[in-house]
Amino acid sequence: MTPSSSGAHRSADERRAQLLDAALDVLREHGLAGLTTRAVTARAGVTHGIFHYVFGSKAALVRALIDRELTGAAAAWGAATATDDLETALRQAVRAQLDIVRADPGHQAALFELIRAARDDADVSAAEWERRQYLAEIERQLVSWSDRGGVTWDAPVEHVAALVLSATDGVVQTWVADHDDARADASADLLARAVASLARPA
Numbered sequence: 738m739t740p741s742s743s744g745a746h747r748s749a750d751e752r753r754a755q756l757l758d759a760a761l762d763v764l765r766e767h768g769l770a771g772l773t774t775r776a777v778t779a780r781a782g783v784t785h786g787i788f789h790y791v792f793g794s795k796a797a798l799v800r801a802l803i804d805r806e807l808t809g810a811a812a813a814w815g816a817a818t819a820t821d822d823l824e825t826a827l828r829q830a831v832r833a834q835l836d837i838v839r840a841d842p843g844h845q846a847a848l849f850e851l852i853r854a855a856r857d858d859a860d861v862s863a864a865e866w867e868r869r870q871y872l873a874e875i876e877r878q879l880v881s882w883s884d885r886g887g888v889t890w891d892a893p894v895e896h897v898a899a900l901v902l903s904a905t906d907g908v909v910q911t912w913v914a915d916h917d918d919a920r921a922d923a924s925a926d927l928l929a930r931a932v933a934s935l936a937r938p939a
């Protein structure tokens with residue numbers, strides 16, 4: 738795509754989505770080392786001026802990519818709120834997260850590389866922010882489920898949320914390594930049962 742073919746009158750939101758899609762394509766094909774502003778603008782078919790107008794820096798682009806992925810992860814947890822049974826809700830939430838990964842492993846591998854790099858050196862604040870936001874969403878869902886079910890937690894809810902996040906990360910990353918669906922589903926079931934056992938009638 739050439740810059741002239743990308744459309745001259747797109748809104749800032751449309752440009753943002755266009756550049757994020759291009760960045761993810763570059764990341765999947767060339768890895769983090771290939772994720773440069775020139776590669777992204779070339780893939781999107783826009784000028785550097787448009788990139789800097791929308792994001793200002795590569796660090797801002799990385800943060801925006803993580804933010805967009807977080808939104809999808811939060812939606813997976815939100816989709817499990819239809820049931821009042823805590824164990825079922827937890828199982829559905831973890832399996833929804835697994836399903837996102839299983840539907841597009843390449844996408845998730847690229848995202849993991851991006852978050853690892855942010856944690857290690859590129860932008861520690863972005864990785865910390867991503868984890869805090871994800872924890873907050875899990876905690877919000879745990880409170881919602883416990884309020885509707887009339888239960889309390891044996892531990893502070895923020896600690897339960899941290900356990901759920903760490904364990905879910907482990908289940909997902911193990912599947913990325915071995916693609917064993919049966920093991921992943923069994924792990925999701927055990928995780929749901931273990932976390933639900935921390936709830937007591939209020």
